[in-house]
Amino acid sequence: xxxxxxEAVLFAAxxxxxxxxxxxxLDVSEEVIREAVDDIAARFNVxxxxxxxxxxxxxxxFVSNAGVGEAVAKFLKKEASGPLTRPSLExxxxxxxxxxxxxxEIEMIRGVNCSLILRNLLIRGFILEExxxxxxxxxxxxxxxxxxxxxxxxLDALPDYEAFRTNEKVTELLSREPDTQEI
Amino acid sequence: xxxxxxEAVLFAAxxxxxxxxxxxxLDVSEEVIREAVDDIAARFNVxxxxxxxxxxxxxxxFVSNAGVGEAVAKFLKKEASGPLTRPSLExxxxxxxxxxxxxxEIEMIRGVNCSLILRNLLIRGFILEExxxxxxxxxxxxxxxxxxxxxxxxLDALPDYEAFRTNEKVTELLSREPDTQEI
Amino acid sequence: MAFEVKLETFDxxxxxxxxxxxxxxxxxxxxxxxxxxxxxxxxxxxQDVPAEELADFLVVATKLLLLKSQAILPIEVEPEEDPxxxxxxxxxxxEFVDASRTLEExxxxxxxxxxxxxxxxxxxxxxxxxxxLSKNDLHDAFAGLLKRLEPFFRLQTAALERVISVKERLxxxxxxxxxxxxxxxRQIAQAxxxxxxxxxxxxxxxxxxxxxxxxxxxxxxxxxxxxTRVD
Numbered sequence: 156x157x158x159x160x161x162e163a164v165l166f167a168a169x170x171x172x173x174x175x176x177x178x179x180x181l182d183v184s185e186e187v188i189r190e191a192v193d194d195i196a197a198r199f200n201v202x203x204x205x206x207x208x209x210x211x212x213x214x215x216x217f218v219s220n221a222g223v224g225e226a227v228a229k230f231l232k233k234e235a236s237g238p239l240t241r242p243s244l245e246x247x248x249x250x251x252x253x254x255x256x257x258x259x260e261i262e263m264i265r266g267v268n269c270s271l272i273l274r275n276l277l278i279r280g281f282i283l284e285e286x287x288x289x290x291x292x293x294x295x296x297x298x299x300x301x302x303x304x305x306x307x308x309x310l311d312a313l314p315d316y317e318a319f320r321t322n323e324k325v326t327e328l329l330s331r332e333p334d335t336q337e338i
Numbered sequence: 339x340x341x342x343x344x345e346a347v348l349f350a351a352x353x354x355x356x357x358x359x360x361x362x363x364l365d366v367s368e369e370v371i372r373e374a375v376d377d378i379a380a381r382f383n384v385x386x387x388x389x390x391x392x393x394x395x396x397x398x399x400f401v402s403n404a405g406v407g408e409a410v411a412k413f414l415k416k417e418a419s420g421p422l423t424r425p426s427l428e429x430x431x432x433x434x435x436x437x438x439x440x441x442x443e444i445e446m447i448r449g450v451n452c453s454l455i456l457r458n459l460l461i462r463g464f465i466l467e468e469x470x471x472x473x474x475x476x477x478x479x480x481x482x483x484x485x486x487x488x489x490x491x492x493l494d495a496l497p498d499y500e501a502f503r504t505n506e507k508v509t510e511l512l513s514r515e516p517d518t519q520e521i
Numbered sequence: 522m523a524f525e526v527k528l529e530t531f532d533x534x535x536x537x538x539x540x541x542x543x544x545x546x547x548x549x550x551x552x553x554x555x556x557x558x559x560x561x562x563x564x565x566x567x568q569d570v571p572a573e574e575l576a577d578f579l580v581v582a583t584k585l586l587l588l589k590s591q592a593i594l595p596i597e598v599e600p601e602e603d604p605x606x607x608x609x610x611x612x613x614x615x616e617f618v619d620a621s622r623t624l625e626e627x628x629x630x631x632x633x634x635x636x637x638x639x640x641x642x643x644x645x646x647x648x649x650x651x652x653x654l655s656k657n658d659l660h661d662a663f664a665g666l667l668k669r670l671e672p673f674f675r676l677q678t679a680a681l682e683r684v685i686s687v688k689e690r691l692x693x694x695x696x697x698x699x700x701x702x703x704x705x706x707r708q709i710a711q712a713x714x715x716x717x718x719x720x721x722x723x724x725x726x727x728x729x730x731x732x733x734x735x736x737x738x739x740x741x742x743x744x745x746x747x748x749t750r751v752d
Binding site for chain 2: 531532533534535536574576577580581606609610612613614616617618620621623624625627628629630631632633634635636637638639640641
């Protein structure tokens with residue numbers, strides 16, 4: 156049970172976790188933690204496993220097996236850089252014409268959750284994420300590099316920039332929608 | 339080797355990966371992917387494992403074991419998603435058991451227009467919308483995120499899943515009422 | 522939009538019907554449906570049914586009324602309006618409502634699974650921005666989006682218009698009945714354009730009976746309903 160919880164915590168955290176924090180949080184002795192971690196390492200740190208356990212400076216972390224690192228990098232690169240799907244293009248367009256814009260605003264306009272799409276656009280360098288101090292959440296804009304790649308120097312050189320930016324139907328949609336987190 | 343790479347890819351990607359993408363980018367046959375995925379599920383989806391494999395909508399993802407969900411969430415200070423209203427819950431149940439399902443079919447079962455609820459569930463990321471090529475209209479399925487929220491790795495782990503899929507009342511009703519009330 | 526919020530939490534017509542039947546400890550049969558018809562109509566009258574759902578409530582009301590007495594309503598029953606479908610529909614609906622309890626328990630239980638918080642892809646660092654998009658692709662996508670949103674904008678306006686028409690119809694019928702001393706339900710119903718109009722008319726009639734503004738007489742099962750003003 157302790158072993159299962161440690162595995163799950165390390166997996167979901169996706170960052171190094173101190174053994175001392177595990178001990179404190181799970182309220183078990185150092186020996187129990189040590190034993191569990193050794194057990195996990197013995198099972199995961201084998202050639203055939205895609206996930207390995209790394210221990211460094213009193214902290215543990217799951218990492219992908221370095222032996223297949225190249226294949227993983229190649230896969231993820233291909234997966235991330237395929238042709239833009241229609242939903243991705245639509246999201247990108249909203250950010251171009253209406254940015255800086257928050258994730259909830261993009262989702263209100265598109266009517267669909269956009270977490271994974273935003274993640275992909277960020278990885279590709281098409282958009283930038285910045286913390287907005289007033290709205291207290293991240294806002295998104297297209298990157299300068301993206302504008303250059305499509306042969307535009309400034310946002311307002313996009314066709315119909317002013318008309319789309321100030322489209323009152325979209326503005327109305329954003330202003331009248333109730334908080335959808337309330338479902 | 340393919341199995342190791344898939345494990346590492348799914349771990350690193352930290353999101354649902356389509357089986358078709360695994361096949362395409364790893365350049366192996368569908369059968370090899372299926373076999374590898376089944377092997378991973380068989381080894382990981384056991385009570386003692388902290389990491390489980392989730393499969394839905396033709397995509398697989400590593401997630402933490404729901405059995406220790408509470409402990410993990412507390413450790414990572416993750417908060418539960420907001421409550422669901424009864425109409426949302428009903429709609430999600432219908433989509434979970436009968437998806438991919440069209441909007442008119444959902445409305446026939448609930449007897450009421452569902453446009454707004456579907457939109458809110460889409461924004462919340464609990465359902466996915468896809469164009470069905472045969473039915474020439476959008477169909478809805480529950481997402482990996484929803485399965486995570488209810489802590490099941492596959493839909494067929496839901497109680498009475500098979501009975502609902504083959505429910506003859508649904509078939510009978512669909513044949514009796516060719517066109518549900520459009521408002 | 523206030524009504525949207527309300528819609529999210531408002532029980533649909535089948536839910537109302539199911540609760541009425543269960544409150545009376547009845548099985549879901551055509552007979553039970555007939556028995557709760559009045560209560561259903563009362564519910565419709567007393568609750569502020571959201572504009573979006575009013576038509577659906579009326580469809581169920583139509584079926585109930587057809588079921589209770591096909592003689593009262595002077596309209597032909599089309600095969601797909603077969604009111605016995607309603608019992609089947611309700612039995613099926615109940616199965617999903619029961620199943621939704623399991624899902625709700627799981628949803629509330631805290632037994633969730635979590636995805637890994639952050640992917641490793643961020644470390645990939647694609648060297649440069651590569652795209653074969655042009656500025657016109659962006660323009661076309663935004664124009665397409667606006668077009669796709671059209672029905673959504675229209676939907677909200679249409680819903681409000683429909684409520685107004687239902688309310689107006691109710692008043693018209695009140696006036697029509699009260700301006701004469703005697704008339705038949707057939708005369709009122711024939712003025713309606715759709716089945717929904719007929720149901721609205723019938724609701725208006727019930728309301729007038731309840732207010733004791735009119736008296737209703739029907740001499741035989743398939744006879745006319747005669748409406749007399751109470752002076």
